[in-house]
Amino acid sequence: xxxxxxxxxxxxxxxxxxxxxxxxxxxxxxxxxxxxxxxxxxxxxxxxxxxxxxxxxxxxxxxxxxxxxxxxxxxxxxxxxxxxxxxxxxxxxxxxxxxxxxxxxxxxxxxxxxxxxxxxxxxxxxxxxxxxxxxxxxxxxxxxxxxxxxxxxxxxxxxxxxxxxxxxxxxxxxxxxxxxxxxxxxxxxxxxxxxxxxxxxxxxxxxxxxxxxxxxxxxxxxxxxxxxxxxxxxxxxxxxxxxxxxxxxxxxxxxxxxxxxxxxxxxxxxxxxxxxxxxxxxxxxxxxxxxxxxxxxxxxxxxxxxxxxxxxxxxxxxxxxxxxxxxxxxxxxxxxxxxxxxxxxxxxxxxxxxxxxxxxxxxxxxxxxxxxxxx
Ligand SMILES: *Cc1c(COP(=O)(O)O)cnc(C)c1O
Numbered sequence: 001x002x003x004x005x006x007x008x009x010x011x012x013x014x015x016x017x018x019x020x021x022x023x024x025x026x027x028x029x030x031x032x033x034x035x036x037x038x039x040x041x042x043x044x045x046x047x048x049x050x051x052x053x054x055x056x057x058x059x060x061x062x063x064x065x066x067x068x069x070x071x072x073x074x075x076x077x078x079x080x081x082x083x084x085x086x087x088x089x090x091x092x093x094x095x096x097x098x099x100x101x102x103x104x105x106x107x108x109x110x111x112x113x114x115x116x117x118x119x120x121x122x123x124x125x126x127x128x129x130x131x132x133x134x135x136x137x138x139x140x141x142x143x144x145x146x147x148x149x150x151x152x153x154x155x156x157x158x159x160x161x162x163x164x165x166x167x168x169x170x171x172x173x174x175x176x177x178x179x180x181x182x183x184x185x186x187x188x189x190x191x192x193x194x195x196x197x198x199x200x201x202x203x204x205x206x207x208x209x210x211x212x213x214x215x216x217x218x219x220x221x222x223x224x225x226x227x228x229x230x231x232x233x234x235x236x237x238x239x240x241x242x243x244x245x246x247x248x249x250x251x252x253x254x255x256x257x258x259x260x261x262x263x264x265x266x267x268x269x270x271x272x273x274x275x276x277x278x279x280x281x282x283x284x285x286x287x288x289x290x291x292x293x294x295x296x297x298x299x300x301x302x303x304x305x306x307x308x309x310x311x312x313x314x315x316x317x318x319x320x321x322x323x324x325x326x327x328x329x330x331x332x333x334x335x336x337x338x339x340x341x342x343x344x345x346x347x348x349x350x351x352x353x354x355x356x357x358x359x360x361x362x363x364x365x366x367x368x369x370x371x372x373x374x375x
Contacts, residue, residue, distance in 0.1 A: 001353055001362050003314040004190050008357035009256075013247055020243035027239075035242040042249055043201060047177040051210045053202045054237035055217050058164040058186025061200040062090040062134070064235065065160055065182050068212045069132065071096045076128035078118060078157075080110040081322045081342040083136045087162050088323045097128055097332065100324045105341045106279040108292065109143040110135045112151060114338070119155050132158045137166025137176050139318070139351075140192060140260075140287035141280065145171060145179040152180075160184065164200075167193045168257045168287030176287070177203040187237075187245060192260075192287040193252050195241040259356035260288040266360060267291055267352065270367040274374055290318055291354035293370075298347040304373055305350060311369050316351045 002008075010017060024035065036054055044052035055061050071077060073095035079088050081100040091098040099118055104111045115133065122130050133152055135143035143161070152159045159180030163169075167185045169176035177183040185191070187199030202213060215221050220232030264286070268277045276294035280286055295301035301317075308315050322342040324334045336343075352366055 001313050001365070002355070003316060003353050004355045005357050006189060006194070006355075008355075009248075009251070012357075013251060016247045017244055020247050021240055024240045024243045030239050031236055033239050035239050035246060036237055039237075039242045039246050039249070040201075042246070043177075044203065046249070046253065047175045047183075047203055049178050049183075049203045050205045050207065051203065053210065053213050053217070054242065055200045055202065056235040056237065057198040058162075058184055058188065058191075058200040059086045059090060060217075060233065060235040061184035061186070061202045062086070062160065062162060063093060064202060064213050064216050064233070065184065065209075066090055066094045066096070066132075067216050067232075068209055069158060071131055074129055075131040076122045077132045077134060078110075078115055078130070079134050079323065080136050080138070081324055081339050082108060082319060082345060083138060083162070083323065084164070084319070085323070085326060085328075086164070087134055087136055088326075088329065091134075092329070096131070098323070098329070099128075100322070100329075100334070100339070102339050102341050103138075103345070104144075105345070107141055107144070107281065108138045108345070109141060110148070111341070112144055112147040115148070116151050118338075119151070119157070123155075130155060130157055132160055133180075134160045134162050135180070136162040136164075137169055139278070139290040139292055140165055140169050141278075142166055142169045142171050142176050142179065142284060142286075149179075158182075164188075165191060165289035166287060167191065168252065168285075170285045172283045177201075178205075181206060182209060187241065190289075192257075192289050193245065193248060195244045195248070197238070197241055199237045199241045199245065201237075256356040257287055260354065261285070263354060263356075263358050263363060264288055264291060266363050267367065270363065271370060274367075274371055288354055290316075290351040292318065292349050292351045294345065295348045295350060300374075301348050301350050304370065307373050308352075308366070308369055311365065313366055313369060314353060317346075317349060318351050319346060319349075322346055 161183035164186035220230035
């Protein structure tokens with residue numbers, strides 16, 4: 001059994017993907033071009049925003065926004081404590097200070113009550129200037145943007161939606177990647193919409209950002225690449241990756257998003273009363289980048305992982321370490337008591353195989369092993 005079966009997806013779309021890649025090679029146009037333009041239009045339309053700008057990966061997508069918003073030393077950026085390193089890394093990369101916030105135990109997403117407290121604390125201390133909130137749509141579930149937008153308005157902060165895992169999710173029909181002032185996603189192969197390498201995108205309704213980001217991602221170009229009006233980076237999506245994504249985007253819209261939600265429902269039914277299963281709030285849709293259960297202790301979790309492995313079932317721990325405990329952030333000081341939920345979940349979460357091509361027999365096998373162990 002595969003944790004995320006990219007080969008099954010390829011086998012189903014082999015003809016389309018192979019022809020798309022061959023088309024790019026035949027054209028000998030490897031950077032930019034029609035495939036990239038078409039993809040950006042389709043992504044923007046699907047998400048329901050005016051602009052989509054692709055780039056080299058999800059980390060660059062966030063970095064480009066930090067550059068465009070001129071986030072620098074002395075600025076505070078609020079980031080969940082339970083996420084992939086990148087969400088905090090891009091803040092420190094700019095010389096700004098990430099302020100880590102504990103998460104909500106049910107949704108795994110940023111705790112909005114603790115967020116507001118942390119903003120007030122930064123304001124009282126007076127050392128840093130609060131600038132941006134980066135909610136993460138963890139495991140595919142959108143963060144609570146209704147509450148986050150109220151807080152951002154009250155304190156006049158920007159919101160960057162980190163939807164690296166969230167593409168395809170929604171709240172009351174409004175799609176992930178459309179929340180906040182701008183949103184970003186990643187096309188890393190294992191994400192809900194993945195390519196065959198690295199890729200990323202920025203989404204925004206703010207037209208004033210578009211020219212600036214298009215310049216920043218190509219060496220701070222002015223009229224052209226050899227007219228440079230600011231310091232930028234080199235961050236483009238390869239044409240071959242765009243061609244692959246154009247095929248995968250169709251599969252994602254046609255059935256993959258539905259299929260992961262079918263897997264989620266089957267797991268939840270079969271594991272009801274056995275173990276703590278994911279909670280999807282009313283009106284929310286997850287794109288299930290991960291299906292994550294909670295055990296009662298670290299010992300119970302670690303032993304379950306061993307039992308699954310013995311039956312050939314892969315599982316993963318997202319995440320082993322809270323952000324505030326990463327060595328890279330050791331110069332920042334924290335109050336350990338502020339991270340109760342994250343500290344607990346790092347010890348007790350386990351992500352099970354989850355992808356659109358997971359069959360019911362495999363789901364049954366996973367659930368049988370869990371039941372045999374826990375019941
Ligand atoms: C994967 C991921 C990123 C980074 O995306 P890359 O394309 O790998 O740079 C950022 N944030 C979160 C939450 C992620 O899961």
